Amino acid sequence: MSVLARRAMAEFVGTAFLVMAVVGSGVMASRLSPNDVGLQLLQNSVATGAALVALILALQPVSASFNPLVTLVERALGILDTPTALALIGAQFVGGMAGTVLANIMFGLDAVTLSTHQRAGGGLWLGEVVATIGLLLVIFGTIRSGRSERVAFAVGGYITAAYWFTSSTSFANPAVTVARTITDTFAGIAPASAPGFVLAQLLGGAVGLFLIRVLYPPVPAVPPSLPAPAPASASVRKVLP
Template sequence: MMTTPLPRRLAAEAVGTAVLAAVLVGSGIQASGLSPDGGVRFLANVLASVLALAVLIALLAPVSGAHFNPLVSAADWWSRRHDPAGPSARELGLYVLAQLGGAAAGVGLANAMFERPFVQLASQQRSSGHLWLAEGVATGVLILLVLGLLRSGRGRYAPVAVAAWIGAACWGTSSGSFANPALTFGRALSDSYTGIAPGSVPGFVLAQTAGATIGLALATLLFGAPLPAAAAGRDSAQAVAAPVVT
């Protein structure tokens, strides 16, 4: 069971998501200005984002679990909803609000650092069945990875494993692996390389939610029920994080 006071946990989730969003969007803007080559821009954006993700998980996991992703928080709540040591529905709601607020603030910070308006609605349309399928796959495997590590007592590997999956999914899926409703929402606030038009956000979020549901079911199928409360508490400090990338 995590003993960190809730306000500190919420602050960690907000700060971590904000920094992740700032690096994600900022590296995309920087790469776009430095290279005309699409592959080089994508590589730079993905590399900066996954490095930031690994560092932030390692830094903030002992404080909040380092979710930075509403679906990771929801999966944690659902899988431990009958465990007295698990998060409450109220805590889940507050985590999600902290993550959404952090994503918006981080994207605004990235915009400002590159002399853009703090809020600049994206114009890049991303609405297509193959993109939604890709988002479902990327998010489903993320949730399976997170819960599988925790249920098998290997939460300490989360910083490397989660960042590695996000990097692989960025290159291996057609959508670029957003896999995170908070960052998807944040990216709608920057009309830049990593942006997504506000009208495209609901489709992505629905696909991510469907993928997370399947990932949760697969985790139960492959790894069984969650660890007992004592073991889960021991590993919760290494919980997991969320994505990212272009």
């Protein structure tokens, strides 16, 4: 299997399990706590954040974006080429849909049921812009500060918190948004509401990319033509710490 095929498979599997965590925990929460929406959201957010930590830790050595916006920013920063980015984004969308279908079936629901949960309005769209900006800053800020091994915990913690401090409960992911249109459960979003969320996410992605470029400019490489610095003399080295 080629490297690109392995990466696409990782994105498919990771996004599928992420959506299963979102949708499945939403169904479980609504059944266990049918009269307490706040408790349902707590259960949903904790399960999603924990799943993100585990999935990123497991799949990061192969590919662990699980989000078309993250992949698009990687393309804009020159980390990925266009064919690779398109393959990963396609795998993310297909994986998200597969995750929703599996979650529906696991809980005895129809494999595909269009959501009737309307989510629209300026406040919700602003919440998606804010959630997306924050997610990108957390991901790329952690990586560019040389702490890529902590990305899983940073992202899991951020998403868990963003469920609560954003009005939209932080979808911040076009693949997950589209996938959630085919489940009429706690985590669902009506198909008519999805385009507004995706547009808000794209706007947040553009702002996030701008902030990443400003806050974390690339370190210029030393031109190879420059001679290497002369080694310090023995007398100088004696006084160096």
